[in-house]
Amino acid sequence: MTEIEGARREGAEAPYGILLVDDEEAILESLELTLGSEYRVFTAGSGAEGLEIFEREDIALVIADQVMPGMTGVEFLEEVIERNPRPIRMMLTGYADISSLMRAINSGRIYRYVTKPWEPDELRVDVKRALDAYALSSENVQLAGALAEANERLRAENLYLRREVERRYSFDELIGDSPAMQRVFDVTEKVAETDATVLISGETGTGKELVARAIHYSGPRRERRFVTQNCGALPDTLLESELFGHKRGAFTGAHADKKGLFEAADRGTIFLDEIGETEPGMQVRLLRVLQDGEIRPIGSSETRKVDVRVVTATNRDLRKEVEEGRFREDLFYRLRVVEIVLPPLRERRGDIPALAHHFLDRSNTRMKRALQGFTNAAMDRLYAYAWKGNVRELENEIERTVALAGGEERVGVEMLSEEVRGSSEYSVPLQGERGEITDWDLNRSVDALKRGMIVAALREAGSKTRAAERLGIPRQSLQKMMKRLKLTDADVAAEG
Ligand SMILES: Nc1ncnc2c1ncn2[C@@H]1O[C@H](COP(=O)(O)OP(=O)(O)OP(=O)(O)O)[C@@H](O)[C@H]1O
Ligand SMILES: [Mg+2]
Incomplete structure (x- = not known):
């Protein structure tokens, strides 16, 4: 900062520009004589001429005579303020006019006035002081701008770091014992080592x-940034500017150059969520990045090389989108060099108990609760429910339950939401919607079915003897079975 000030005052850089406006030639001449050796002086014989110069030149100080034919000095300075309020304004005036200038002076329109005739040395001091004030104010503007920018950057960076820390931990907690998820983890691990473009598909909430x-x-880019963009959230042009950046002035509102996410993710990974939502124009541009590894900011004529790994996700059936002409086929093949399909939760019910316990532990910690687990009946309902919102819905269900818990020891059916509670125990679907097996753990599935049928039979029949009859087994077997399944009379009565 002192650099600017010092250099300017020492005249090492171009000296300040001063604009003098007076209708009297003689006054202009003598002012120029006083100031011309130190500054770049421009003279004008009228307000109109003065404004022309003001617009063309870099002016730091304006000195205008008050009494001129045409525009008065005050009027002229008002015009100057309109065009740029930063230069310092001084008024030249005879003693007689001072009272009429007071308002302009008091309202801050004028820095000070100079009375005619002036003392050259005094005027030089006044001018120098005025220009010091100008230097300070320019510096302030610059500093304030730089500060705001730095703050903004810092804030964004902080937010980014905090989120990343949280999310790194959440990755360590990826749960899934089902064969389907084990296969997903295998592929994930292998592909992480490479730079291959990956398409992750699956219903909402499946963990894409x-x-x-x-x-x-878990790959070699881990030290670099992972940036995400939801492609369904923004209209095409905004999305383009987010991803590729823009030059200042490229469109209304583009006040400064802006870097795009592809540059922010250089040597890292960009995750484009909801890729199926992109419009045709965007699809073409993405194809170009994937083919050439180059981006071009909006409004720029230059392209830039970027080294970014692209991972995309969709909850649409992208192949169908291609068939129906909504998604470019060439882009589709570029994106799914490797495809990872996340099965819906109802097709891997075997993961439900582990996930439920995982979310219970986490909610206990977060909400300072100490629930020990689930009653058998509650777990049965969790197991049987359709989970259209997949893992996210299960996560929300458990969090809600823990939040609303009183002093219970375990999560019971009555604590579950009405929807989940309503999933009947004896409708545990061993098959998915298309008739395929959804849980390969035979014992667990059979137990769930047994538990459901026994409870239903007991409720309908009203006694163990008649329930056993209805189930076609001896009463003693029923009792043994109930003991093994930890089904108590209370379970049967309590849970309607
Ligand atoms: N296997 C898993 N283990 C632990 N938590 C999981 C698992 N799968 C998903 N989750 C959790 O479920 C929630 C939803 O996951 P995620 O946001 O990855 O889903 P998504 O497929 O991207 O959903 P959407 O299509 O709605 O964006 C997250 O809170 C995530 O932590
Ligand atoms: Mg998602």
Whole structure:
């Protein structure tokens, strides 16, 4: 900062520009004589001429005579303020006019006035002081701008770091013992080591983003940034500017150059969520990045090389989108060099108990609760429910339950939400919607079915003897079975 000030005052850089406006030639001449050796002086014989110069030149100080034909000095200075309020304004005036200038002076329109005739040395001091004030104010503007920018950057960076820390931990907690998920983890691990473009597909809440993070954070790019963009959230042009950046002035509102996410993710990974939502124009541009590894900011004529790994996700059936002409086929093949399909939770019910306990532990910690687990009946309902919102819905269900818990020891059926509670125990579907087996753990599935049928039979029949009859087994077997399944009379009565 002292650099600017010092250099300017020492005249090492171009000296300040001063604009003098007076209708009297003689006054202009003598002012120029006083100031011309130190500054770049421009003279004008009228307000109109003065404004022309003001617009063309870099002016730091304006000195205008008050009494001029046409525009008065005050009027002229008002015009100057309109065009740029930063230069310092001084008024030249005879003693007689001072009272009429007071208002302009008091309202801050004028820095000070100079009375005619002036003392050259005094005027030089006044001018120098005025220009010091100008230097300070320019510096302030610059500093304030730089500060705001730095703050903004810092804030964004902080937010980014905090989120990343949280999310790195959440990756370590990826749960799934089912064969389907074990296969997903295998592929994830292998592909993480490479730079291959990965398409992750699956219904909402199946863990697509979690897998994308796992790919980044277990691969060689882990020290670099992982940036995400939801492609369904923005209109095409805004999305383009987010991803590729823009030059200042490229469109209304583009006040400064802006870097795009592809540059921010250089040597890292970019995760494009909801890729199926992109419009045709965007699809073409993405194809170009994938083919050439180059981006071009909006409004720029230059392209830039970027080294970014691309991972995308969709909950649409992208192949169908291609068939129906909504998604470019060439882009589709570029994106799914490797495809990871996350099965819906109802097709891997075997993961439900582990996931439920995982979310219970986490909620206990977060909410300072100490629930020990689930009653058999509650777990049965969790097991049987359809989970259209997949893991996210299960996560929310458990969090809600823990939040609303009183002093219970375990999560019971009555604590579950009405929807989940309503999933009947004896409708545990061993098959998915398309008739395929959904849980390969035979014992667990059979137990769930047994538990459901026994409870239903007991409720309908009203006694163990008649329930056993209805189930076609001896009463003693029923009792043994109930003991093994930890079904108590209370379970049967309590849970309607
Ligand atoms: N296998 C898993 N183990 C632990 N938590 C999981 C697992 N899968 C998903 N989750 C959790 O479920 C929630 C939803 O996951 P995520 O955001 O990755 O889903 P998504 O497929 O991206 O969903 P959407 O399509 O709605 O964006 C997250 O809170 C995530 O932590
Ligand atoms: Mg997601």
